[in-house]
Amino acid sequence: MPTATWNRHHILSLADFTTTEYDTVLQTAASFQEVLSRRTKKVPTLQGQVVANLFFEPSTRTRSSFELAAKRLSADTLNFAAATSSMTKGETILDTAKTYLAMGTDIMVVRHREAGVPNAIAAEMDRLGVKVSVLNAGDGQHEHPSQALLDLFTITTLIDPASPRLELLKGKKMAIIGDILHSRVARSNIWSLIASGAEVHLAAPPTLLPKLFAEFISEEVVGRSQEVTERSRSESGVRSNSPTPQLFLHWQLEPALQNADFVMTLRLQKERMTAHLLPSLREYHQLFGITRTKLQLCQPNVKVLHPGPVNRGVEISSELMDDPEFSLIQSQVTSGVAVRMALLYLLGSGKA
Numbered sequence: 043m044p045t046a047t048w049n050r051h052h053i054l055s056l057a058d059f060t061t062t063e064y065d066t067v068l069q070t071a072a073s074f075q076e077v078l079s080r081r082t083k084k085v086p087t088l089q090g091q092v093v094a095n096l097f098f099e100p101s102t103r104t105r106s107s108f109e110l111a112a113k114r115l116s117a118d119t120l121n122f123a124a125a126t127s128s129m130t131k132g133e134t135i136l137d138t139a140k141t142y143l144a145m146g147t148d149i150m151v152v153r154h155r156e157a158g159v160p161n162a163i164a165a166e167m168d169r170l171g172v173k174v175s176v177l178n179a180g181d182g183q184h185e186h187p188s189q190a191l192l193d194l195f196t197i198t199t200l201i202d203p204a205s206p207r208l209e210l211l212k213g214k215k216m217a218i219i220g221d222i223l224h225s226r227v228a229r230s231n232i233w234s235l236i237a238s239g240a241e242v243h244l245a246a247p248p249t250l251l252p253k254l255f256a257e258f259i260s261e262e263v264v265g266r267s268q269e270v271t272e273r274s275r276s277e278s279g280v281r282s283n284s285p286t287p288q289l290f291l292h293w294q295l296e297p298a299l300q301n302a303d304f305v306m307t308l309r310l311q312k313e314r315m316t317a318h319l320l321p322s323l324r325e326y327h328q329l330f331g332i333t334r335t336k337l338q339l340c341q342p343n344v345k346v347l348h349p350g351p352v353n354r355g356v357e358i359s360s361e362l363m364d365d366p367e368f369s370l371i372q373s374q375v376t377s378g379v380a381v382r383m384a385l386l387y388l389l390g391s392g393k394a
């Protein structure tokens with residue numbers, strides 16, 4: 043495993059991740075990818091530690107891959123699902139977390155439909171003075187750090203399988219298309235891509251990328267980038283090659299796709315929409331759905347990402363989704379295990 047120091051106790055957001063931290067995650071994940079290619083896919087790294095998956099909102103990919111990642115590291119795993127828990131009898135979120143703490147949990151992986159719940163649990167653990175780490179597995183419209191890190195791993199290993207690192211994306215064009223307003227995946231990806239020096243083009247109908255929200259995102263990116271530059275500089279003694287804000291916003295698809303190296307299309311999050319934001323799904327697909335024909339605007343070797351779950355035929359055509367020449371969707375899921383092993387290892391190895 044890479045020997046770089048890891049000082050972060052919780053992983054709640056990528057907004058203040060440094061280049062060193064991204065590269066440590068990528069290199070550690072590459073080591074675990076190698077472990078996962080072996081006949082015996084298990085290492086004893088987290089033996090004796092307890093990883094609790096506290097999922098207050100449904101999940102397929104994130105929950106299963108965190109569980110598999112913890113098992114591959116030899117940790118004991120606890121799985122919680124709100125619908126079958128004592129929350130149905132009125133137990134609060136913090137009391138639930140404290141119950142898992144009392145069972146000896148070392149790392150809590152938390153998903154919730156409301157933004158800020160993982161932060162609240164982390165703050166409570168810190169207040170109690172315990173060494174428990176909290177990992178945000180997706181909170182409302184806020185962030186989904188492990189998803190963005192696995193996206194980063196997927197595309198950087200495509201460029202250099204032996205040595206994935208942030209700088210490989212410098213100058214690359216990433217188009218992020220769709221329901222930006224409701225997307226925690228987009229927010230976390232914006233931080234990692236901007237830190238890499240990539241050009242990030244967001245495209246959506248105005249209802250899913252409102253002007254005020256677009257201005258907020260742009261201002262936040264500039265502010266955060268300056269902070270991260272300062273941190274990277276003081277950590278490494280040299281200027282990080284990352285934060286030059288390169289964020290572009292479009293209310294039409296074509297300028298975002300033009301010469302793109304990567305296209306990330308997002309699920310229309312109907313469960314988070316409080317108003318009728320689109321005339322019809324059919325019209326949305328015509329205007330913003332990604333198809334093989336529309337990809338002709340991009341670089342010839344363009345690759346398409348989607349965090350899943352997918353509304354087939356809405357944000358992406360069914361045909362393109364299953365086309366291995368363009369689609370990285372299955373690779374993203376595979377990368378998720380190695381990246382989540384890396385995150386659990388980095389948080390857990392200091393606790394032994």
Ligand code: CP
Nearest residue numbers: 101102103104349350
């Ligand atoms: N990408 C993602 O978070 O998928 P799940 O909701 O299935 O975990």
